[in-house]
Amino acid sequence: MDLLTNLAHGFAVVFQPINLMWSLVGVTLGTLIGVLPGIGPALTIALLLPVTTKMDPAAAFIIFGGVYYGAMYGGSTTAILINTPGESGSLVTAIDGNKMARKGRAPAALATAAIGSFVAGCIGTLLLAAFAPTMVEWAVKISPADYFALAILAFVSVSCLLGRSVLAGLLSLLMGVAIALVGIDGQSGQARYAFGEPSLMNGIGVVVVIVSLFAVAEALSLAADPKARSEEITPLKGRVLMTREDVRRSWKPWLRGAAIGFPFGALPAGGAEIPTFLSYSLERKLSDHPEEFGEGAIEGVAGPEAANNAAVAGVMAPLLALGLPTSATAAILLAAFQQYGLQPGPTLFSGDSTLVWSLIASLLLGNLMLLLLNLPMAGLWARLLYIPRPFLYAGILVFATLGVYGASRSLNDVIFMLVVGLMGFAMRRLDFPIAPMVVGLVLGPMAEQHFRRAMQISQDDWTVFFTSTPAGPLLALAAILAIAPPLIRRWRRRSAQTAPA
Amino acid sequence: MRLTARAGAGLFAAAVGVFFYAYSFDIRQPPSLSTLSGPRIFPQMTGLALAALGLLFAVNETLNPTAFPEEERPGPFDYKAFGLTLGSLVLFILLLPRLGFIIAETAMFGIVAMAFGARRPLQAFGVGLIVALIVYYVFTQWLGLRLPVGDVFRNEPLRGALNFFGWRP
Numbered sequence: 241m242d243l244l245t246n247l248a249h250g251f252a253v254v255f256q257p258i259n260l261m262w263s264l265v266g267v268t269l270g271t272l273i274g275v276l277p278g279i280g281p282a283l284t285i286a287l288l289l290p291v292t293t294k295m296d297p298a299a300a301f302i303i304f305g306g307v308y309y310g311a312m313y314g315g316s317t318t319a320i321l322i323n324t325p326g327e328s329g330s331l332v333t334a335i336d337g338n339k340m341a342r343k344g345r346a347p348a349a350l351a352t353a354a355i356g357s358f359v360a361g362c363i364g365t366l367l368l369a370a371f372a373p374t375m376v377e378w379a380v381k382i383s384p385a386d387y388f389a390l391a392i393l394a395f396v397s398v399s400c401l402l403g404r405s406v407l408a409g410l411l412s413l414l415m416g417v418a419i420a421l422v423g424i425d426g427q428s429g430q431a432r433y434a435f436g437e438p439s440l441m442n443g444i445g446v447v448v449v450i451v452s453l454f455a456v457a458e459a460l461s462l463a464a465d466p467k468a469r470s471e472e473i474t475p476l477k478g479r480v481l482m483t484r485e486d487v488r489r490s491w492k493p494w495l496r497g498a499a500i501g502f503p504f505g506a507l508p509a510g511g512a513e514i515p516t517f518l519s520y521s522l523e524r525k526l527s528d529h530p531e532e533f534g535e536g537a538i539e540g541v542a543g544p545e546a547a548n549n550a551a552v553a554g555v556m557a558p559l560l561a562l563g564l565p566t567s568a569t570a571a572i573l574l575a576a577f578q579q580y581g582l583q584p585g586p587t588l589f590s591g592d593s594t595l596v597w598s599l600i601a602s603l604l605l606g607n608l609m610l611l612l613l614n615l616p617m618a619g620l621w622a623r624l625l626y627i628p629r630p631f632l633y634a635g636i637l638v639f640a641t642l643g644v645y646g647a648s649r650s651l652n653d654v655i656f657m658l659v660v661g662l663m664g665f666a667m668r669r670l671d672f673p674i675a676p677m678v679v680g681l682v683l684g685p686m687a688e689q690h691f692r693r694a695m696q697i698s699q700d701d702w703t704v705f706f707t708s709t710p711a712g713p714l715l716a717l718a719a720i721l722a723i724a725p726p727l728i729r730r731w732r733r734r735s736a737q738t739a740p741a
Numbered sequence: 742m743r744l745t746a747r748a749g750a751g752l753f754a755a756a757v758g759v760f761f762y763a764y765s766f767d768i769r770q771p772p773s774l775s776t777l778s779g780p781r782i783f784p785q786m787t788g789l790a791l792a793a794l795g796l797l798f799a800v801n802e803t804l805n806p807t808a809f810p811e812e813e814r815p816g817p818f819d820y821k822a823f824g825l826t827l828g829s830l831v832l833f834i835l836l837l838p839r840l841g842f843i844i845a846e847t848a849m850f851g852i853v854a855m856a857f858g859a860r861r862p863l864q865a866f867g868v869g870l871i872v873a874l875i876v877y878y879v880f881t882q883w884l885g886l887r888l889p890v891g892d893v894f895r896n897e898p899l900r901g902a903l904n905f906f907g908w909r910p
Contacts, residue, residue, distance in 0.1 A: 261833075291884060405807055407798040408747075411754045416759055416792045421787065423779040430769050432780060433761070456830070461858055464823040467816025630859035631868055632849040639871055641833060641846070646886050651838060658830050669815065670747050672808075688783040695777040702777060 242578050243370055249594060250601030259302050264603050266303035267609045270310020274317075275624045276632060277324045278462070278469070281311035281660065282568040282678070286447050287578035287639050289576055290646040291363075297580045297592075301599045304576055306606040308359060308569065312552060313610050316353040316545055317621055321346060322473045328675075329548040336540035341474040343536050347618075351482045352490045352538055353545040354614045360546035361607040364553025367502050369600050372589070375561035379586045385561075385694040385704050389714035390689035394558075394566050396718040399676045406725055409676045412667065416680025417553075417687075419660075426685070427692060439652040448644050449681055450568075452657045453674050455640035457664025464669070473625050474519040480618040488516055490542040493523050497546025504547075505554020505566075519547035553603070553662040560584050560596055563686065568675040571682040707720035745806050751799030756793025825856035841891025846873035 253259060272506055284307055287318040292300040310327070319330040321338035340349040364418030382390075422433045426710045434440040468514060482490070497519045504515040523543040524533045531538050558564040563585035565571040576582050581594060589596055614621070638663025644657045667674060706712045765784040776782060829852035834846035850869025851862065860867040880886040 290886070294885060326887040407794060407801065409796060410794055411751065411791070414787060415754065415757065415796065417787050418757060418784075418791060421761070421784050425768075428771050428773065428774060428780040430780045432768050432784060433764060459853070460823060463817075463826040464818050464820075466819045466822070469857070514785075571882055600824070602763065611883070622766075628859070630779075630854035630857035630865065633857050634853040634865075634869065635872060637830070637853055638846050638850055638869075638876065642876060642880065645837070646880065646888070649887060651834065656836050658827075658834065661830070662827075666750065670750050684787075691783060692778040695775065700777045701777050710887075 241722045242373070246373075246593070247601060248353050250597030250599075251605075252599045253298060253594060253598035254302065256574065257300060259598075259602070260605075262299045262302045263306050264609060265605055266306020266602075267310040267606050267613060268306075269303075270307035270312075271314040271613065271621060272310075272624065273307075274314025275621050276314075276627070276636075277318050277322060278458050278633075279311075279636065280315060280454065280569075281308055282450060284311045285572045285576065286450040286454070287643045289447050289572075289579065290426055290643050291731055292576075293579070293647075297524065297582065298595055298598055300576070300580070301595060302602040304573060305599050306609075308552070308573070309549075309603060309606045309610055312549060313357055313614055314353060314359065314621065316548075317350060317614075317618065318625065320353065320474075320541070321476060321622055321625055322471050323606050324471060324589040328513045329516060329551070330545070331400050331513065332520045333541055333548070335520075336535075336537050338474070339534070339536035340538065340541065341476075344477070345536060345538075346474060346476045347478050347480045348482055348486050348538060349536075349541050350476070351480045351615065352486060352542045354480070354547040354611060354618070355482070356490065356494040356497065356542045357549040358607055360501060360548075360550040361553060362497040362604060363495075364502045364505070364550035364599060365603045365607065367407075367550075368506075368553050368557050368603075369597075371506065371564060372596075372600075373556050374560045375557055376586045376589045380711070383694065383708065384690040385708055385711045386714070387690040388687055388694055389705060389718070390562065390564060390681055390713035391690065393565055393714050393718040393721075394683060395676075395680065395687070396525060396722045398566060398679045399673075400721050400725060402599045404623055406722060408672045409723070411676065413676035413680040415663075416449075416677035417684035419449060419677075420507040420681045420684040424494075427689065429451070439650065444656055445571070445647060445653065446681060447647050448653050448656050449660050450575075450678060451643050452660035453677065455636050455660045455666040456661025457668055457674075457692050459637055460642075460661060460665040461668045464665070467578055469629065476619055476622040480615050485508045486538055489538050492526075493519070493539045493543035494546040496522065497543040497548075498550040501547035501550030501552075502554040504553035506557040506565075507554075515547040518524070518546040519543040538620030554602075556600075560588065560599075561586065563588075565679055568678040571640040571678045574682050629733045734740065743800055747806070748799045748802035751802060752798075753795070755792045755795030757783040758788045758793070758795055760788070762788030764796075803870065810844070822856040826853055828855050829856070837889055837891075839892050841894060843873045844891065845879050846876070883900065896904045 250600060254263065264654060269288065270284060273279050274281065285304055288307060292303060315330050316333050318324060320336035320341050323334050323338035337349045340346065364601050395413055399413045400406045420442055424441055425432055431441055481505045499517050501515040520540055520543060522541040523532050527533065527537065527539050555567050558566055559570045562585060563574065574584060580587060623625065641654060644653050664674060696705060705715060750797065760785055765781045765788060768781050770779045812852065829849045833845050834850040836848060838877055847866060847869040850872060851866035853864060854865035877888060881888055
């Protein structure tokens with residue numbers, strides 16, 4: 241059994257006392273920061289990047305793995321107790337979770353979310369361990385043209401699946417691609433869009449952009465909108481426990497959520513939002529109490545929360561095996577790998593396989609630690625929600641400036657932060673999705689690299705993208721994804737007009 | 742039919758696209774690489790796509806404006822809080838090289854806290870100072886990050902005076 245030997249190698253690294261400690265540090269920091277409203281997993285990792293620059297890669301990735309899962313657990317606490325989901329994956333959790341909390345059922349909601357996350361996280365991570373090597377085997381066989389087509393498919397699906405307008409998503413994505421063009425071109429050594437400015441030669445850092453978009457833009461939009469600042473914290477009373485009845489109603493949604501979440505995350509066209517919505521509507525259909533949905537049904541928390549965590553494990557599969565980020569958080573993890581000079585993809589599995597397997601092992605261990613950390617101590621985490629908001633947002637900006645300045649010790653980066661932050665503010669205010677921009681920023685340069693390599697191989701024959709497989713079918717799928725939703729919407733509108741219900 | 746802010750954003754994106762396309766000709770094309778594998782092709786594709794989709798979006802928004810659903814629409818614009826938060830970041834950029842990390846962060850923290858409704862200025866700036874001091878010492882002493890002390894403190898007489906009181910910036 242290759243899988244077991246590989247996992248055993250991973251656990252051998254993770255169980256070293258110092259790494260156990262880093263894992264604990266990671267999950268604690270992740271939960272701590274994830275609970276704070278307005279901070280999701282992507283920003284948490286971006287802020288921690290400068291701190292880990294001097295660590296060895298294995299320790300840093302054990303921390304990031306812990307932070308990633310920890311921020312997810314913390315985020316569901318925020319979603320349930322104050323109805324402000326920190327990231328789009330817990331949007332659905334907030335619907336019934338917050339209703340349950342208002343009815344005094346907060347402990348049961350938190351417990352089903354935590355245990356569901358644990359169950360789905362374990363299943364998802366084991367599936368990741370089982371499928372990633374197969375994906376790698378496939379990945380070594382694909383050509384640069386196929387890779388470019390995959391990147392385009394990821395681009396289109398990230399833009400289409402989030403937000404209300406495909407075009408708005410694509411514009412956000414292309415802006416990210418454009419920002420990444422600034423600086424020295426790695427393949428030819430030519431300066432692009434630097435205008436002789438030395439600080440532009442090195443390009444605009446991914447950390448700078450992410451911190452600007454998620455911290456600065458968030459603070460500016462909350463400052464501008466007093467309505468968004470008003471919130472109501474539902475107090476958490478009693479121990480976080482489930483009754484026998486709660487468990488009976490939760491265990492099937494956990495398993496179904498995990499089954500829906502993982503494949504969606506693992507597809508190069510993935511993301512964590514769709515499976516949470518699917519799980520919610522499936523549970524409503526299967527439930528004996530469909531009338532409770534929207535009013536605090538425990539299945540409506542258990543299923544989507546499990547789907548969310550399984551999808552997050554799934555997203556790691558294309559990230560590790562293909563180097564293809566399909567969410568904002570995956571994009572920042574990819575940037576973290578690159579900071580250590582590591583390029584996720586097939587070569588990472590063959591070259592640094594110990595690192596990959598210790599990351600996967602640390603995800604499993606982190607999951608267990610989180611369960612032990614969250615069930616008895618939920619009350620403690622919930623108390624973090626009572627940090628006075630003026631100090632919370634001032635503190636977020638302190639850590640944002642520290643993260644941006646500390647990474648490069650350059651004041652120019654702080655100025656970029658302000659400019660990109662203002663752009664992010666405008667995007668939030670005008671309802672443009674942010675995640676496609678982050679994916680474009682990180683995946684853009686990789687798409688370019690593969691495009692140009694494909695052109696070199698085919699000697700400038702661009703029809704190779706349409707004539708070779710799987711590149712051609714993948715591009716066709718991307719085109720359908722981009723064009724179909726507006727057409728379907730138009731068709732629905734028309735049929736609604738002709739047959740008013 | 743009028744130009745909405747979202748349509749304006751589409752025009753902005755289109756302008757950025759035109760800019761990227763126009764300045765792509767400033768990139769030197771190395772003779773060893775063909776046009777399709779050189780450094781210009783991808784910026785040009787990106788620029789053209791931005792220009793075309795930005796324009797399409799602007800037209801689309803003008804004909805059928807998409808708006809927030811009622812419950813998600815932002816409330817009235819709070820210019821004072823927004824201005825203070827933005828101003829505190831500008832002030833941070835100005836103060837960091839001159840007065841150093843601790844003072845710049847304290848000022849920013851205090852102003853942002855006031856913008857978000859802190860009532861007691863002394864408390865807001867006091868908490869800011871404590872946070873800045875903790876962050877400064879943890880990051881410089883434990884994590885080996887170098888943070889600016891401030892040009893003002895490089896002034897010899899002042900440095901002498903501070904040393905006299907036991908502070909060695």
